[in-house]
Structure formats: structure tokens, C-alpha cells
Amino acid sequence: MKKIGLLFLLLTLLIPVSGQAKEQVKKEKAVLPLPTSAQLNWQNAELVAVFHYDLHVFDGKKYNQAYNRTTPISDINIFNPEQLDTDQWIRSVKEAGVKIAILTATHETGFALYQSDVNPYCMKALKWRDGKGDIVRDFVNSCRKYGVQPGIYIGIRWNSFLGVYDFMMPKDGTKFQENRQAFYNKMCEGMTEELMSRYGDLSIVWYDGGGHGPELGGADILPIVEKYQKNIIFYHNSQRADIRWGGSESGTVSYPCWATFPFPYSHSKNQDIIFKDNFRLLKTGDPNGKYYMPAMSDAPLRGYNGRHEWFWEPEDEAHIFPLENLMKMYLGSVGRNSTLILGVTPDDRGLLPDADVKRLKEFGQEIKRRYDTPLGSVEGEGKRLQMKLPAETKICALAIAEDIRLGERVRSYKVEGKVKGKWVTLATGSCIGHKRLEEITPVEVSAVRLRINESLDQPVITDFSVYAY
Incomplete structure (x- = not known):
């Protein structure tokens, strides 16, 4: 009886502890926000192109954003891309390694690059192709032809044709204005x-500057997107944001750049917090945030030497970013847990200019040259990963990646190299996320190791690689 009583006591003690342990595990996992399949796809793409095309590409003038937001184009039929070739567009960005391509179906003029039944200011009104052209259709078909995922940018914040400024018709308190807004x-x-x-x-729908929801007097767009596109990146309005702007149009983000955020939308609400300290929250994210919302980094290809051109202009080739700058951009975006969106713009012929095509190809080749063939790689679970190299080998860069399907677990890490028999620190950091790329002072090592100093759960590293270039 004593043995039975003792056994019963042990069981009654163990069962509650086991249940509590399981519950604690659940709670620990629950605090790690997990990406959706669309967010995983977005981060895995790493490189995205956004094509800007609109009526003022054909006016022969320097692009003036403030002017174009408020001044209608006087003649819609200046739009005449006689050599339009969206296949050439997509082939060119694919050479750079782009996995997702986005087209401005509408932008600041309000002109729609497709056959709209609700917007009369569209391709139906053109003489070009007898009013039957549909560049959105051509673009999507070209994307699928070359294995690039298509996305669409819808500019509803500005419409110079209808006089819409910052989502709204001019407010005068009249029924006429109310009806125009409706x-x-x-x-x-x-x-x-x-x-x-x-x-x-x-893959993505991008509303420029967000989209006022109905609670702010704007269109009720979210239910429509969710009805037709079940697995899309929605960017964004006051109700939902699946990604966030990285805080600048430099093509880079600061470090660390966490993929988590304290609330489920990035603009229109909580602006006091978002705009504080020069967009600091957008730039860094929040490691303790409850919502998964990775940062994107955007910049125009023609943004060099003081220029910042999203639309083609004549004689502007000197402002295409040099290859060295693009690689710094790559390290400062993809290498910091962010997706890089590079703005490219077809010219008035309907083609990407030769100089842009050349630079995109060089960009893709340089990424491959540096990162396609590591000197050594390892993956695994746990707080320590180590690899031996065949001999004393000079390295100058490293890559680390987490399995973000499980959330961002790592909070602090150190990379060490074995130099002449002694371990020395090569790099330290906090955020890894989808990918961390870092250039280091070139050094000869016989082995390298990754040590996770702090994590919220068991670290799962899908890639730890070293490079020489």
C-alpha cells in the first residue's frame, strides 16, 4: 500500500507539471509571430522590380512630381510606345535576379494602362492600337512567360485628371463635392x-501612399482584394499591411531591421509613433512586435549623383547607379533582412533603354560572382555551428539565414574564425532573419563558427556560409 500510495503521489505531481510545461511551450511559441506563405514568398524573392510608366514619359520634359500631381496632361494621345515590348522588360530584370515584377497600372495622372470599364481615362481612349491596348495584360503575360511573378501597383492617392489630391476631392462642403468623392x-x-x-x-498589390479606408472617407478596397487574391501581399491601407516601407528611398535599411512590428498596419494610424525620430520604427521594426511585417527597401535605378528618377527622362543615363553602388544597396537591403525593390522605367519607345539593360545584367552577374559559390557552408539547429575549411583560406564575407517559417528566433550572435590556431571574433550582430550578409576585414582562417548568444527558442540556421571575392 505504501508503494501504491507513493506511486500515486508521484503521478499526481508529475501530471500537472507536464501539463504546465506543455502550456509554457505553447505560450513561448505564440510570442513569435510567423510569416504567411505570401510573406515567405516575398522575402525569398529578395529582388523585386517596379516598372513606372505613365503619360508624362512622352512629354519630353523633366519629371516634376508636384506638377504632375496637380496638372492634367493636355493631350492623352502623346502616349504612343511604338516599339512596346514587355518581354524585353521582363528579360532585362530577370538578368538582375528579379523574382517579382510590379507594374504601375495607374499613377499620379490617373491614366489606366489597361481596358477599364469604370475609369474612362484609360487605354480605350487612345489612338494607339486603336484603343485596344492592354499593357497590364501584356506585362502579366510576359512575367509568366519568363517565370517572374507579376504584381500590380494602383495609384489612387493622386489623380490630376479628376483633381484628387491625397485621396480626396477638393473639399468645399457641398453636395457636389460629396457626390464626386463617392x-x-x-x-x-x-x-x-x-x-x-x-x-x-x-504576388502583390501596392497602393501608393497607402489607401484611405472607408473610416477615413476613402474607398473600401481591402474586401475586394481579399475576395479575388487569397495569397497576396497587400500593401497597404489603414486596415492591413503585410510589409512595411523601410523608412527611406535609398534602397537600404538600417541595422538591425526586424521583420516584426507592434501593430498590424504601418500607415494612416499610429502616425505619431511611426513618424517619430525620422521613421525609426519603420526602419528598425520591433523585436518584441506581435505582428510579422518585414521591411522593403526601394530606390530607382536612375537615382545616382543627386537624382531620384522613377520615370524615364531623355538624356538621363548618367544618373544610373554604378555597379558598386548597387552592390552596396544589395548588402544594405537583402543583407539586412529586407527585400530590395528597384525602380526601372521604360522609355517613350516602350523599351527599357540599353544602358539600363546593361547595368541590370551587370548587377545580376556580380551578385552571382560574389555569392553563388561559397568557400564553405553549414546548416543546423542549436546555438553553435562550426565548419572546417580545407586549408588556411582568406575570407571576406559571410552569410547567415534563419528558418523564418519558425519566426525570428535569434537575438544575438557572434562569428569567430580560427586564425593561426586561435579563435578571433570576425563579426557580431543581433538580427538575422531571412538573411544577414556582412563584409568583414579579409582574414585567413582554417575554420569558422557561429555562436548564438541569445535566442527566444531553439535557433534553426538554414545557411551559414563564408565567401572570398
Whole structure:
């Protein structure tokens, strides 16, 4: 009886402890926000191109954003890309390693690059191709032809043709203004439905500057996107944001750049927090944030030497970023847990200019040269990974990647190299996430190791590699 009583006592003590342990594990895992399949796809893409195309590409003038937001184009039929070739567009960005390509279906003029039934200011109104052209259709078809995922940018914040500024018709307190706003909201919802339903699965929809939700007097776009596109990156409005702007248009983010955020949308609400300290929260994210929302880094290819051109202009080739600058951009975006969006713009012929095509190809080749063939690689679970090299080998760069399907677990790490029999520190950091790329002072090592100093759960490293270039 004593043995039975003792056994019963042990069981009663063990069962609650086991249950508590399981519950504690659940709680620990619950605090790690996990990416959706669309967010995983977005981060795995690493490189994205956004094509800017609009009426003012054909006016022969320098692009002036403030002017174009408020001044209608006097003649819609200046739009005449006689050599339009969207296959050439997509081939060119694919050479750079781009996995997702986005097209501005509408931008600041309000002109729609497709056959809209709700927006009369569209390709139906052109003489070009007898009013039957559909560049969105051509673009999506070219993406699928070359294995690049298509996305669409919908600019509803500005519309110089209708006089819309910052989502709103001019406010004068009259019924006329109220009716015009209702018409515009309905048109934006209609364009969203057309673009989300006609072109198959899309990887991303991008509303420039966000989109005022109905609670702010704007269009109710989110339910329409969610009806037709179940696995899309939605960027963004006051109701939902799947990614966030990285705080600048430099093509880089600061370090660390966590993929988590304290609230589920990035603009329109919580602006006091977001705009504080020069967008600091957007730039760094929040390692303790409850929502998964990775940062994107965007910059125009023609943004060098004081220029910042999203749209083609004549005689502007000198402002294409040099290859060295693009590689720094790559390290400061993809190498810091962010997806790089590079702005490219077709010219008035309907082609990407030769100089842009050349630089995109060079960019892709240089990425491959540096990172396609590591000197050594290892992966695994736990707080320490180590690899031996065949001999004393000079290295100058390293890559680390977490299995972000499990969330961002690592909070602090150190990389060490064995130099003449002694371990020396090569790099330290905090955030790893999807990818951490870092250049180090060139050094000869016989082995390298990654030590995770702090993590929220068991670290799962999918790649730890070293390079020489």
C-alpha cells in the first residue's frame, strides 16, 4: 500500500507539471509571430522590380512630381510606345535576379494602362492600337512567360485628371463635392476589382501612399482584394499591411531591421509613433512586435549623383547607379533582412533603354560572382555551428539565414574564425532573419563558427556560409 500510495503521489505531481510545461511551450511559441506563405514568398524573392510608366514619359520634359500631381496632361494621345515590348522588360530584370515584377497600372495622372470599364481615362481612349491596348495584360503575360511573378501597383492617392489630391476631392462642403468623392471611391473599388479579378494570381498589390479606408472617407478596397487574391501581399491601407516601407528611398535599411512590428498596419494610424525620430520604427521594426511585417527597401535605378528618377527622362543615363553602388544597396537591403525593390522605367519607345539593360545584367552577374559559390557552408539547429575549411583560406564575407517559417528566433550572435590556431571574433550582430550578409576585414582562417548568444527558442540556421571575392 505504501508503494501504491507513493506511486500515486508521484503521478499526481508529475501530471500537472507536464501539463504546465506543455502550456509554457505553447505560450513561448505564440510570442513569435510567423510569416504567411505570401510573406515567405516575398522575402525569398529578395529582388523585386517596379516598372513606372505613365503619360508624362512622352512629354519630353523633366519629371516634376508636384506638377504632375496637380496638372492634367493636355493631350492623352502623346502616349504612343511604338516599339512596346514587355518581354524585353521582363528579360532585362530577370538578368538582375528579379523574382517579382510590379507594374504601375495607374499613377499620379490617373491614366489606366489597361481596358477599364469604370475609369474612362484609360487605354480605350487612345489612338494607339486603336484603343485596344492592354499593357497590364501584356506585362502579366510576359512575367509568366519568363517565370517572374507579376504584381500590380494602383495609384489612387493622386489623380490630376479628376483633381484628387491625397485621396480626396477638393473639399468645399457641398453636395457636389460629396457626390464626386463617392464617385471616385466607387471608381477606385471598381478598378481594384478589375485588376484583381482579370489577370490571375498576383504576388502583390501596392497602393501608393497607402489607401484611405472607408473610416477615413476613402474607398473600401481591402474586401475586394481579399475576395479575388487569397495569397497576396497587400500593401497597404489603414486596415492591413503585410510589409512595411523601410523608412527611406535609398534602397537600404538600417541595422538591425526586424521583420516584426507592434501593430498590424504601418500607415494612416499610429502616425505619431511611426513618424517619430525620422521613421525609426519603420526602419528598425520591433523585436518584441506581435505582428510579422518585414521591411522593403526601394530606390530607382536612375537615382545616382543627386537624382531620384522613377520615370524615364531623355538624356538621363548618367544618373544610373554604378555597379558598386548597387552592390552596396544589395548588402544594405537583402543583407539586412529586407527585400530590395528597384525602380526601372521604360522609355517613350516602350523599351527599357540599353544602358539600363546593361547595368541590370551587370548587377545580376556580380551578385552571382560574389555569392553563388561559397568557400564553405553549414546548416543546423542549436546555438553553435562550426565548419572546417580545407586549408588556411582568406575570407571576406559571410552569410547567415534563419528558418523564418519558425519566426525570428535569434537575438544575438557572434562569428569567430580560427586564425593561426586561435579563435578571433570576425563579426557580431543581433538580427538575422531571412538573411544577414556582412563584409568583414579579409582574414585567413582554417575554420569558422557561429555562436548564438541569445535566442527566444531553439535557433534553426538554414545557411551559414563564408565567401572570398
